[in-house]
Amino acid sequence: MSEPLLVVRGLSKQFVSANETVPVIEKLSFTLGQGRSLALTGRSGSGKSTLLNLLCGLEVADAGSIALRDQVFEAGAAAAKHRAAAWARLRKQHIGVVFQEANLMPALTLLENVQFRAYLAGRDPAHSEDWLTRLNIGELARRYPDQVSGGQRQRAALAMVFAMEPALILADEPTGSLDRHTSDEVTGLMFELQARHGCSLILATHDAELAAGCQQHLDLGHLSGV
Ligand SMILES: Nc1ncnc2c1ncn2[C@@H]1O[C@H](COP(=O)(O)OP(=O)(O)O)[C@@H](O)[C@H]1O
Ligand SMILES: [Mg+2]
DSSP: OHHHHHHHEEEEEEEEEEEEEEEEEEEEEEEETTTTTTEESSSSSSHHHHHHHHHTTTOOOOOEEEEEETTEEEEEOOOHHHHHHHHHHHHHHHHHHHEEEEEOTTOOHHHHHHHHHHHHHOOOOOGGGHHHHHHGGGGGGOOGGSSSOHHHHHHHHHHHHHTTTOOOEEEEETTTSHHHHHHHHHHHHHHHHHHHTTTTEEEEEOOHHHHHHEEEEEHHHHHHHH
């Protein structure tokens, strides 16, 4: 196995509301190597999005630890402020997140969106147009997000993530809003670029065909016994 990029140990997360406690992630442990891909499956509500949020610091775990690159995050330990700052730095420079619907800035062209993301991550924005070309939307670089299709927006979102040269990509049902053909095209490109650039990928999906394209598999529905 390649060097581990991410080591998760005994991770637990529950949501508490006025009248109930919902355990979502329970004592989860796994390791993801550098350059490897992991499919996160399980029915709707099994905790896929919650786990992705934990893995980029948008949710805080109740127990367990997450080691990513040179950082170790222990639940409940270090000062919350310090931890939040460390996660924010990782999200800015090393973790690319892709959601079901591309969240591009509407006032910027596709190219400007990619350039801005690269700039934020401290990378050279000069390569931004190349990324759009590699995702087959080079000719749309100067259009605004509302002037292109959903599939094209999702390609632009992927171009943004690759332009930041991330160590880890977290994709939450990234093709859930696309038709089969477009979804296959977009994910084919995602896997190809991920393999070529050696970043790791965690892909949450309920699509068995998509999940089969990943090297490792984690079924949250199965693990939590639902
Ligand atoms: N912020 C929250 N507050 C309370 N419950 C939540 C919150 N976020 C998610 N949940 C609950 O946690 C469970 C897992 O949700 P989620 O991670 O979105 O699942 P999935 O992405 O697999 O569909 C669901 O029961 C959901 O209702
Ligand atoms: Mg989800």
